[in-house]
Amino acid sequence: MAHSIDEVLKVHGLKITSTRKRVLGLYYQSDHALAHSDIEGQLDGEFDRVTLYRTLAAFEEKGIIHKVLDESGSVKYSLCNSSCQEDRHQDHHLHFQCEKCGNTFCLEGVHIPAPELPGGYQLSDWYMLAKGICQSCAVA
Numbered sequence: 001m002a003h004s005i006d007e008v009l010k011v012h013g014l015k016i017t018s019t020r021k022r023v024l025g026l027y028y029q030s031d032h033a034l035a036h037s038d039i040e041g042q043l044d045g046e047f048d049r050v051t052l053y054r055t056l057a058a059f060e061e062k063g064i065i066h067k068v069l070d071e072s073g074s075v076k077y078s079l080c081n082s083s084c085q086e087d088r089h090q091d092h093h094l095h096f097q098c099e100k101c102g103n104t105f106c107l108e109g110v111h112i113p114a115p116e117l118p119g120g121y122q123l124s125d126w127y128m129l130a131k132g133i134c135q136s137c138a139v140a
């Protein structure tokens with residue numbers, strides 16, 4: 001990790017609080033996207049749901065984490081790389097959901113170019129999800 005968690009919060013204009021440090025720490029420790037419920041499970045009732053929602057919403061707004069949409073039915077988030085800023089996410093890479101463990105990974109190296117749309121449509125964002133077997137499940 002290039003920056004400490006304190007630095008990341010500071011760079012993105014967020015005050016350093018123990019909640020933010022705890023939650024962001026979990027994202028740094030995880031190699032796959034984490035849903036609200038994953039965080040809740042790991043924190044074991046340390047914070048209430050509303051605080052957690054607000055924390056995740058603030059992280060997303062500030063360009064620290066991005067939404068990862070997969071077929072699990074719950075919104076997951078993953079860390080952004082350093083090119084994301086407030087209200088300007090640049091997470092146009094492939095998301096890969098493993099059919100075995102159910103985890104979804106950011107494949108940062110697989111860039112998804114903007115689709116070309118017919119006239120009259122304005123693009124604001126785009127995603128792509130691939131499914132299959134992840135690296136750790138493939139060797140297991």
Ligand SMILES: [Zn+2]
Nearest residue numbers: 066080084089
């Ligand atoms: Zn982002």
Ligand SMILES: [Zn+2]
Nearest residue numbers: 098101134137
């Ligand atoms: Zn897997």
Ligand SMILES: [Zn+2]
Nearest residue numbers: 068078091106
């Ligand atoms: Zn991603």
